[in-house]
Each structure stands twice: as structure tokens, then as C-alpha cells.
Amino acid sequence: MEKITTLFLDVGGVLGTNGWDHNSRGLAARQFGLDYAEMDQRHKMTFNSYEEGKLTLDAYLDRVICYRARSFSREEFRSFMFAQSKPDPEMLRLIADLKQRYSLKVIITSNEGRELVLHRIPLFGLDKLADFFVFSCFIHVRKPDASFYRMALDLAQVPPEQVVYLDDREMFVEVARSFGIHGIWQTSIDMTRAALNDVGLSSNASPLPSATGMAL
DSSP states (O other): OOOOOEEEEOSBTTTBOOSSOHHHHHHHHHHHTOOHHHHHHHHHHHHHHHHTTSSOHHHHHHHHTTTSOOSSOHHHHHHHHHHTOOBOHHHHHHHHHHHHHHTOEEEEEEOOOHHHHHHHHHHHTHHHHOSEEEEHHHHTOOTTOHHHHHHHHHHHTOOGGGEEEEESOHHHHHHHHTTTOEEEEOSOHHHHHHHHHHTTOOOOOOOOBOTTSSBO
């Protein structure tokens, strides 16, 4: 096996929480008194365009939330959306350690909308971790479109055999593997550590202690 030189990393479900998934939308529906089924239907007809950079967040909200008078402001809802983003310190520390130990190139490859991206990059410290970003809102293509992976490889200028790709969506990993990329489906940090070790990337970063003093 060729030496691994590059990591392609998803954000939501890998380096932290998802930006705006069904759990967050369900919580929003309860908190703001919204009809979840109606909101979810409108979301599904609109969100892909937002993640592809074809809509602003305000335009998304106009279609999904603010198409009628509400008892809350647009800014209150935006703030709620941003507050759903939580970094995963242990994963971020693991990737930072691997990057330093093996002089890896780190590329963020994620489906994200622009305003959420601009919030999450500094919140997660991705500006310090990544060499560059391949976000769907920047390139106007979403995973699992094959052209997303092809563009990431072209921009990175690295053979697929030298790339490890982490994602929490199994199908996205399967598509990456069809290019010859080493795909890891992340279901837990322990399984990810083991899978990375199998491709020659072992880390000295120990698990972070929990509030009870036990390792996470």
C-alpha cells in the first residue's frame, strides 16, 4: 500500500456536529412552535440549493421559515441555527496530531451552506487545521456527485491511493472508494482510530477525560 499523504475530512459527524440536520430541525420546531412536517418538506425542496451555494441563508429562511408572519425574528432563528454547531475536541486533536506526526495534507471536503461554513470554520479551528477547503457552497457541487471527489483530487494534486477519506455517510465513503481512495465510514472515534492505524496512521493523542474522570 502506498504511503498516506493526505486526509479528506467531512465536518458534520466527523469533526463536530452537523450544521443543520433533522435533529436540529426537530428541536427548532419544538422551540419555535413550528409544524415540523411542513418545515421539513420545504427544507427538502430547498436545502440542496443552499448547500450548492445557489441560495443565501436568508433566501433559504424566506422559503422554509419566514414565508409567513412568526412570533420570533429571523435573527433569533439564525442564531439558533448557528448554536447547533458543536466541535468535537477529541477528533480535532486526533487529526492535528496525525497531521503533525506524518506531515499530512488536510483538506476539508464537506456539503455545507456558505453562512454556516463561515461560522463553523473559526468555531472548529478549521482555518488552523486545513490546508484548504472543498465545500459544496464554494464549488457548487454536492457529494455524492462524482465530480465533487474528482475536483477534490484535482485540487489536492495527489493520487487517490495516498488519500484517506473520513465521512459519517456510508454511501459517500463508497463513492470515494470507487476512485481508489481509502474510505473510512466514521461511526465512532475508536473505530476511526483503529481504521487509521490499519493504514499506517497511529496517533499519540490520548482520549480526552470525561467530566467523571473516565476516558471518553
